Amino acid sequence: MEWTMTASAPGQVCLMQGNEAIVRGAVEAGINFAASYPGSPSSQVLGMLGKIARERNFYAEWSTNEVCALEACIGASLAGARSLCIVKQNGLLCTADSLHCAAQHGVKGGLVIVTSDDPSAHSSTNEFDSRWQAESASVALLEPTTMQETKDIVPYAFQLSERTGQIVIVRLTTRVCHGRGIVRLGELPERPHPIQKVREWDRLVCVSYLHTPMLERLEALRSEFERCAYNHYAGPENAEKLIVAGGTGRLYAQEAMQRLGAENKAGLLTLGTLWPLPESYILGFLKSAREVLILEEVDPFLEEHLEALAGKHRLSIAFRGRDDGALPKIGELDPDNVSAAIAAFTGADLPEKRISSHLELPQRDMTFCAGCPHRATFHILKRVLRQEKNPGVVIGDIGCYIMSGQFAGQYAFQAVNCMGSGINLAEALGQLTRYGLDQKVVTVCGDSTFFHTIMPGVVNAVYHKANMLLMVLDNSATAMTGFQPHPGTGITAMGDPAEPMNIQRILEAMGCKVEVADPFDVVETEKTLKRLLQEEGMNVLILRQPCATLTAKKQKKPVRVWVDQDVCLGDGCGCDKYCSRVWGCPGNTWDFKNGKAQIDPVTCVGCGVCAKFCPSGAIHVESGEET
Missing domain, CATH: 3.40.50.970 (Thiamin diphosphate (ThDP)-binding fold, Pyr/PP domains)
Structure with a gap:
């Protein structure tokens, strides 16, 4: 295009x-x-x-x-x-x-x-x-x-x-x-x-x-x-039943009314100018209406304002929509819930639902991509924190690694607020370690999030000597949204090369003690993490390993990962279906017939980290023609 x-x-x-x-x-x-x-x-x-x-x-x-x-x-x-x-x-x-x-x-x-x-x-x-x-x-x-x-x-x-x-x-x-x-x-x-x-007296x-x-x-x-072409109406004059739609609600309404044969049973008013509302234009339709159904995403924004407008002009109208339960209070509109609402509103017969709507799709847990370095990071973090006298507190942030608070990361953190907030939540807990909170405090952020909003929080934590560990998960990309560049990648939106910002040097300039580790080097990363958790003050561990999706695209030498079925302990490895449930990589699957782990050759990216965590040593990594 x-x-x-x-x-x-x-x-x-x-x-x-x-x-x-x-x-x-x-x-x-x-x-x-x-x-x-x-x-x-x-x-x-x-x-x-x-x-x-x-x-x-x-x-x-x-x-x-x-x-x-x-x-x-x-x-x-x-x-x-x-x-x-x-x-x-x-x-x-x-x-x-x-x-x-x-x-x-x-x-x-x-x-x-x-x-x-x-x-x-x-x-x-x-x-x-x-x-x-x-x-x-x-x-x-x-x-x-x-x-x-x-x-x-x-x-x-x-x-x-x-x-x-x-x-x-x-x-x-x-x-x-x-x-x-x-x-x-x-x-x-x-x-x-x-x-x-810019003139001398230009002022903003x-x-x-x-x-x-x-x-x-x-x-x-x-x-x-009041006269904008993005507002329009279709339907009978002086309609007593009026549907007001914004955005996708209009398309769902048009489809539903045609499907239900209800085009002449209600008027359809579409609003493309949502604020400020064109009150006189809207009133021209409300004055004849006795019932109004409002289709909108997500909050009852139009519903509340139209109710207020009707009240202001003493109009007796029954409003239906998100607020009164005619439509779900959360989630998006779809053809089914809009059709049901319009059928109830107009008295039209609702056709039986398609058979497919009765079929329950299997639930899929969100998970990290195959070979994602974040999977190794949180696996190591959980193992190390379990060895502490008291369970540590882990504060999350916004990025791919937000899934670490779910099954994919073994429910690794206790809190996540908004982008860039993790450092500040952790700073407060780090201060409380001086007042009886006997727990290690850890927070995480990605490399893109670091540049986005983390730096002011780092200044605050360093200046106030918080006892905590910041883990910067540097995968060299804004991976969650499509690998857009950021100040650490060395390229601009227009494709020009730029001098990449060095996260380690920035943190050191702020007064942090900084160490760098590779989450795929499991033994050394565990040692480093254990040591930093015992040290006072604001410490930083940068876990540097490129996003697996990017690495797989550039990988020249194929790697073969396979499971020795004679060595694999199956359910006897200490955790039920360890590879698929505990480790959780999409490349590690489970052969239910034989009760053994296996590698999916399509999904596996050949990172080989699963072999380092395998309790039985059954997973092997070697150069080969297959991935």
């Missing part, structure tokens, strides 16, 4: 993913600046922008974190540049201080934030709803549904931002980011949007008296949204 990002081809029809549609819309808008920190489900947006940035003459970067990304976009706006900041719902929360201050002082060049929410938390720790942030900051919020709208709404958002002098948020959800649909391309500008000199300053202009901008947006 890369040609569609740089070829003008107006009128050309393409099949596009939602993330691709965002990129195409941004290029059609003539962006000058793009910044992001990787986060699913929108990680691909900046990755694609970085590949075409030089050709289209704009700048793109993977920023150290979301705050850096948004604040850089604000700076670009001061020069009149059109800037695009891409985050996920957690990242938008990170930017709260910058976002609210920027909303008060406004922007000069167009500034659009694309936020991708993750209903049902497919690739997240939660399903936070970004819409509340737009309301709280008093900035415009748009939500497209189709891929065509997703592309078209980006240039509109830039124009809206410049007309009103305010940030505009475009909210997507997972099904829009990763879904596909038909898109008709628009024209590409010959050159990016013109930038301007957050001070208290600017609160009034912010509210004035909000009212200007409300007036614009």
Whole structure:
């Protein structure tokens, strides 16, 4: 699809993913600046922008974190540049201080934030709803549904931002980011949007008296949204039953109403402008309505605001939706729960569910990839901590290694909060070791997370002499979101080489005692870990081993891993099905017929670490033609 990002081809029809549609819309808008920190489900947006940035003459970067990304976009706006900041719902929360201050002082060049929410938390720790942030900051919020709208709404958002002098948020959800649909391309500008000199009296300053202009901008947006083409209605006039949908709810509703034969039993009002709500436009439909069903992801955001609007105008309407139980309170909408809700709402007969919906799919535990160095790290950590007088406390963080708090990592940690918080939770426990907490305190972070938010916490822990161990799991990649570069990898989003930041030297400059170990060198890593746990103060162990997925791609010399069935003890190894249940690598499977371990030649990446942990010594690693 890369040609569609740089070829003008107006009128050309393409099949596009939602993330691709965002990129195409941004290029059609003539962006000058793009910044992001990787986060699913929108990680691909900046990755694609970085590949075409030089050709289209704009700048793109993977920023150290979301705050850096948004604040850089604000700076670009001061020069009149059109800037695009891409985050996920957690990242938008990170930017709260910058976002609210920027909303008060406004922007000069167009500034659009694309936020991708993750209903049902497919690739997240939660399903936070970004819409509340737009309301709280008093900035415009748009939500497209189709891929065509997703592309078209980006240039509109830039124009809206410049007309009103305010940030505009475009909210997507997972099904829009990763879904596909038909898109008709628009024209590409010959050159990016013109930038301007920063004049002496240009001001983007957050001070208290600017609160009034912010509210004035909000009212200007409300007036614009009263006539916005992204709001539309289908159905009977003066409908007494009204369905209000935002985002994917519209597509599910259209499908369900057609399937149920309910097109004439209720009206369908689609809202693409979610904040500020176009109250007069909505009231035109509410005044005839007696019942309203609201379809939205995830919180009852529209439901609460429409109830308030109806109450304000003394309308007697029964509202149905997430809040009253007509739809599930958590998780994403789908064709089944929307069809059931519309059938109950309209009185239409609900067809019997498809047979497939009655089939229960087998549950799969989340796990580390085959050969992942984190599996070895947490296996060693658990073994060492079990040898302590009292069980140690392990604090997690956000990254691939978050799975170590589940079966994959043998439930290795007791707490995880948000990205970058592990160091601070552990610092408090490290202080309490002086006041009777007789436990070793350990926290972990990845190399990308280290640059993202860990460093201020390290300064705090070192300065206050916390008794704790920080383990930096350096796998040379932002692996969880697709191997995007970070300041330690030596490459930028646009493919330029850069001097990589050295985590060990940074930590030593902060005053930490730092040691480096390889989690695949089991014996030495265990010794080092035991020793550091006995030492006072703030200590750091960097566990350095590249991500197995990256290593497997580069591996030239094939390695064969196999199980000697005559040596394997099976259930007699001391743990029931040790290889598959305790070690847990997808490359280690179990032959139920023979009661023995075996290696899956398709999944195994040939790291051979399982052999170092095998209690019976039955697993062998050798060079060979097979992997």
